[in-house]
Amino acid sequence: MLKFTEDHEWLKIDGDVATVGITAHAAEQLGDLVFVELPDVGSRFEKGGEASTVESVKAASDVYCPLAGEIVAVNEDIVGDPSLVNTDPTGAGWFFKLKLADPSDADALLDEAAYNSLIG
Amino acid sequence: MTHTEELLKTPLHALHLELGARMVPFAGYDMPVQYPLGVMKEHLHTRSHAGLFDVSHMGQILLRPKSGDVRDAALALETITPVDVAGLGEGRQRYGLFTNETGGLKDDFMVANRGDHLYLVVNAACKHQDLALIEVAVSDACDVEARFDRGLLALQGPMAEDALSAIAPEAADMRFMDVRLIDIKGMETVVSRSGYTGEDGYEISVAAEDADRLARLLLDDERVEAIGLGARDSLRLEAGLCLYGNDIGPDTTPAEAALTWAIQKARRGDGEREGGFPGDRVILGQLARGADRKRVGLSPEGKAPVRGGARLFAGAEGGEPVGAVTSGGFGPSLEAPVAMGYVPAALSEPGTRLYADVRGKRLPVVVATLPFVPNTYKR
Structure with missing residues (x-):
């Protein structure tokens, strides 16, 4: 199940674990990324918590935790090569895996059609 | 869209849109921050080939001496800058600073001796206040002409010389900080061998109605790419160059800003025209004792x-x-x-x-x- 947030994160949900990244639209708006800071595995966030930071040549931006939960894995590949987020934002450019506090929270997120109409 | 409509447009605005630039407000203008190439590649292309920048938002100002002697314009300008303007040879340009009474900086600029007049390029965000400052300081000696309508293009990078001299052969003979009037395919331009990226290159002042044609001529050269403000900022930062409003401002002095090289001997202690600019005691004191x-x-x-x-x-x-x-x-x-x-x-x-x-x-x-x-x- 693929879900989206208004803050331009995507979630691929499998059971109670969501793989999270930023959308192609967000990656394009940010431009060439040069730095990614990921959360520690085991850390817990509320919905909207500042889970990661990305930096382009020009500016820093936060990546929010899309739902409440615990970080169970992070993608160290994007720390070594932040450009993966630009070239493959929904694949190799994923950020972290989140064990959802309550999987039913995902129902309130946007589906792909709703997200696409948001970014118009 | 109403937001965009309130912004000023440079003569190259339509070209930026045609090239697919992402536009942002900057100093009251709708300016390209990057093109589809992206900041990273635009930056690297400028360092390896040549980049074309629209800097038409900057302020171009002419000082014409009423006496006909450009030295009189230079001496008048020296009352508001610690730079040796009178010692600047014909066809030469240098970096300058406008100072305030506490030794801080009101703006930085370029000034050229064009033989019968001085030609200044000042920062976009400061240009109206600079113009007012200049008018007060020099109006007895000079007629001041703001040419804020003109286009200004910067062509920067190791292939800038080849690219410009392909359409303006005399550009190849210029050296750093030379300024010349050059006819480029029927367009009258004022070309200086300078820029703000740390690279060899040129800045080309051109009438607004010719700016688009000149830009397209340069972009027709496969070595030249359009470059936005994003890469302009990373290029100048790597080159250690100051951005007015960030790295220098009213509360930073030339000595603090490590810009003492911009104050020539003639204006320093025991120089032939020592001091005589706002903040001179503070600035010359720091030159002697350090900041x-x-x-x-x-x-x-x-x-x-x-x-x-x-x-x-x-x-x-x-x-x-x-x-x-x-x-x-x-x-x-x-x-x-x-x-x-x-x-x-x-x-x-x-x-x-x-x-x-x-x-x-x-x-x-x-x-x-x-x-x-x-x-x-x-x-």
């Missing part, structure tokens, strides 16, 4: 960029801030973060380790010699 703080390069040890506004500390924990970062980001040519900031003179030696507060963490940074990337001016 308490200094602008330095800062190389973050890690991969995280350290941005303007970050506070600097002497230690990894505790203590009060000792300074602040004024510009910072990622240097694509260095493949590493780069920054500039102000630190106490005692902590300004290259190699000194300091700590920058970034999102609550103290990240180690090392004081570095500027520029980060050596300049390639054709002297």
Whole structure:
């Protein structure tokens, strides 16, 4: 199940674990990324918590935790090569895996059609 | 869209849109921050080939001496700048500073001796106040003409000479800071061999109605790409050049800003035209004795960029801030973060380790010699 947030994160949900990244639209708006800071595995966030930071040549931006939960894995590949987020934002450019506090929270997120109409 | 309509447009605005630029408001103008190539590739292309920048938002101002002698215009301008303008030869340009009564900076600019007049290029955000300042200071001696309507293009990079001389052969004979009137395919232009990227290159002043044609002629050269403000900023940062409003301003003096090289001997203590500009006592005093703080390069040890506004500390924990970062980001040519900031003179030696507060963490940074990337001016 693929879900989206208004803050331009995507979630691929499998059971109670969501793989999270930023959308192609967000990656394009940010431009060439040069730095990614990921959360520690085991850390817990509320919905909207500042889970990661990305930096382009020009500016820093936060990546929010899309739902409440615990970080169970992070993608160290994007720390070594932040450009993966630009070239493959929904694949190799994923950020972290989140064990959802309550999987039913995902129902309130946007589906792909709703997200696409948001970014118009 | 109403937001965009309130912004001013340069003569190249339609071209930027046609090229697919992402536009942002900058100094009251709707300006391209990047083109589809992206900031990283635009930056690297400028360092390896040639980049074309629209800098038409900057202010072009002419000072025509009423006496007919350009020296009179120069002496009048010297009342508001510590730079040796009267000693500038015909067809030559230099970097200048407008100072305030406390020795701080009102703006930085370029001034050229064009034989029968002086030609200035000032920062976009300061141009109206600069014009007012200049009019008050020189109106007895000069007629002042603001040419804010004109186009200004910068062509920068190691292939700039080949690209420009393909349509204007005499450009190849110029050396760094030369200024000439050049006819380019029927367009009358004022060309200077200068720029703000650390690269060899040119700035070309052109009538508004010719600007689009000139830009397209240059972009027709496969070595030339259009470059936005994003890469302009990372290029000037790597080159150790100040951005007015970030790295220099009303509260920074020339000595603090490490710009004492811009004040020539003639205006210094025991020079033939010593002082006589706003803040001269403070500025000349600091030239003699040094300033308490200094602008330095800062190389973050890690991969995280350290941005303007970050506070600097002497230690990894505790203590009060000792300074602040004024510009910072990622240097694509260095493949590493780069920054500039102000630190106490005692902590300004290259190699000194300091700590920058970034999102609550103290990240180690090392004081570095500027520029980060050596300049390639054709002297």
